Amino acid sequence: MLKGMLTAPDPGRLRLRTAARAVLGVALAVLLGALTGHTLTAVITGGLAALLALFTVTDATVRAQALTTALLPAAGFPVLALAAALHDRSLARDTAFLAVAVAGVYARRWGPRGHTLGVFAFMTFFVAQFLGTVPGELPGLCSAMLIGLLAASAVRFGLWCIERRQPPPAVPAPPAASGLARVTTRQAVQVAVAGALALTLGQLLSQERWYWAVGAAWWIFVNTASRGETLVRGFRRVAGTVTGIAAGLLVAVPAQGETIPTAVMAALCVFGIFYTAAVSYTWMMAFVTVLVSLLYGLLGVLDGALLALRVAETGVGALCAAVAVVLVLPVTTHATTDAWIQQALRSVHRCTAEAAARLAGSPAADPAPRVAELETLLGRVRLSVTPLVHPLSPLRARKERARKVLALLDDCARELRGLASVAADPAASHDARLAAACRRVETAVHALVPPAQREPGRHTAGAPAAHPGAEAALAHLHALERALADLAAPLRASAVPA
Template sequence: MFMAPDPGLARLRVSTRAVLGVGLAVAVTAVAGLPLPAVIAAGLAALLALFTVADPTVRRQAVTTAALPAVGLPVLALAAELHGRAGPRDAAFLAVVFCGVAARRWGARGNALGIFAFMMFFAAQFLHALPGELPVLTAAVLTGVLAAALVRFAVWPLERRDPPPAAPTPPGGRGLARPATRQAFQAVVACAFALAVGQAVSGERWYWAVGTAWWIFVNTASRGETLVRGFRRVLGTGCGIAAGLVVAVPLHGAPAPTAALVAVCVFGIFYTAPLSYSWMMVCVTLMAGLLYGLLGVLHPGLLTLRLEQTAVGAMGAALAVAVVLPVTTHAASDTWVRGALECVRQCAAASARRLAGDPAADPAPHVAELEVVLGRLRMSVAPLLHPLSPLRARRARARQIMVGLDDCARQVRGLAELAADPDASHDARLITACRRVETAVGRLMSTGPGAEQVAEPAAVTAHPAPHPSVDRALAHLHDLERSLATLAAPLRGHPRAPARV
């Protein structure tokens, strides 16, 4: 895990910046003499501001960060006002869940605002916030967001000048056909189950189950993704509780070592999040145990209760995605496969125009988008590729599709680099080969049993090459055709049929 490649030390820098931002928020509120719950609220607000805001440009990130208190503070006030009134509080919590998930239809900003709003309601339960404490908690949340903004935009700005392409979203229609709306209903059912069963297990810590059900739905789009996410959350929580028994309980809330370990946990959350959800949950669970130690309520039974509530939340999420407007893994992954093929087609078309002498045509953006789509596809097919998946035929089919598309991505990257070479332009063979690739992708994306089969790549005919890059570009195009041809069998076969080579 910690030896995984980190190009440009991006994860290291982001994680270190997060520790700096959260530490600044905690230090400012502590020096100001605010009570411990307010200090924790400031640290949580800073962590969320740094973790959830993921807009593609710095300007949009600044706008989203500024909007966090406008969304979160009214929710915090509502939760505090409803303290001790179980019925209205539960109804309001579920309403926040629905609105928070439905807001994902507005992309990265909606996702960040929805998460922040939910966590403000959650934090009110965690801290047992009362109406009289709202001024102090409001000041703490504002301090946390400001500290995160200061570190992110002034002290240590890490975002590149040329932002990466925004992650595409699957097409959706209106109403229940929209993915965010469909998932909002699933999340409400899951959280309602978690709330009811969680309160039966513990009338004081029931919100852990609701939090588990909520977070399992973040960045998932299908039934399989949600089930795998639930399994990984329970696994990570169990390991985190074991670590808490060894590390957090013996400390008995000692301030200095606890603060140091919380900083390590913050670093671990940001460093492991892109790689492993289970490892991230180990860090989150250990940090929660350390915070309960600071509050003076930590004991082994409390950690065991957290594992029970996590299992309840995961069960609620599993039941919801199974019975409420389910989206199969095949349906979700098929959308991303088509998106990847469309990127390949657009790259070939842009390359053909560039090679024909159009300087405005640029395949590079399509290559960057293809990388993002393939990353989302890997998340989508992860349930099929999981070692515990019993669906061997579908696992082999998914693996064959990923291998083919990864090879397409390699050839497309090489083609885009060579298309930028002015000496390789105006070669009829290259333009013809690009058109063949476009045709092959069109055949792959056609549907129905009578759809035309993808032709085998044409043989490379020897011609005197005026420039070495021409031969290299032809080789990339020929290999790209071959990769597209190998995708015909798994894409046209039945999802449950054995993969054919």
């Protein structure tokens, strides 16, 4: 698993640069907090605020990212004040925490900005429990949080703006739903149940560290959309926590109270969190757990018993999330996977239409963005089918079908990349055979997509003209047509919900 994480593709070294930028941003936040005379707990708050801002803000454009970052104090400050005011009123505090958790999940219906603000609000309440925040500390914590956000913004939008050079592709959202048919609504209800269970059982384990169970249950629902995804994420969270605890015993406990070694190891953990997040949730959680252990060491409360309690609380949170996702308004893996596959197939159609228009001589047509869109959608398909292809999945027939679907969709993406490269060749010109092949691809896509979701073609007629790119384009189109035809069997066989 470690080898796979280290050797995972990193186009343009984006993961590497994002992780390095995160270390710079968090370090700047901590340094500024310390230089301005803030207390240790305030400095930690500022560093965590910078980490969250760099990690959770995922809007498609730099302008949108800057606006979302500017709105973070509006989500964080009121929640921090509420948590501090209720710190010694357990019933009101618990009720408020659950309300913030539910609102944080429901906010995802408003896209990346709602997701980010929801995460920041929840984590602000969580950090207040972690640090034992009281009202008298609010001015220092709020100013440190603001410093942390300013430091993160200075690095992200000034010193090292990766997104400006590599804008992420826009991905169409699945068809909108309403009421309990909306995934975010169902997850909000599930989180309410899971959070209430985790809070109750977590307090039976510890009256001081109960919030770890609630946090574990809540984070398991982040970036998941189905029952299977949530269960797999819960398993990986526990596995990552256990791995991180083992590492914490080796590095965090011996370094307890030592500022320089702790700072160096914390920087490595921040790098590891960002570098592994996109490829391994287990390893990301391991780095998070070691970072938390180091922070507990700085606060002078770290020992083996505390680390063991963290494992127990995480296990309780994962169990409560599993119970809620299975019994309360479950969203099947099949339903979620099918929605993303339909999106990917429509993207195949759009990419083919753009390539056909470009080959027909349209200067405005460009299939390259559509290829990037398809790659992103395939990432969502892979995430959605993770429960079916997981090594522990007992559903062998469905596992094989899922793998076949993934392989064929990868074939489609490969052929479309080749087609886009041919279309980009200035020497390429219209060939009547290309238009016919594109129409056959459109027919193949329509055979796999419900009639209501079919999109019109974009074919341009013209006289035949032989050119070097025509044969290569035809080869890609024929291979794409075969892959789409082969997809029919596994997609129809997997029509039974998982």
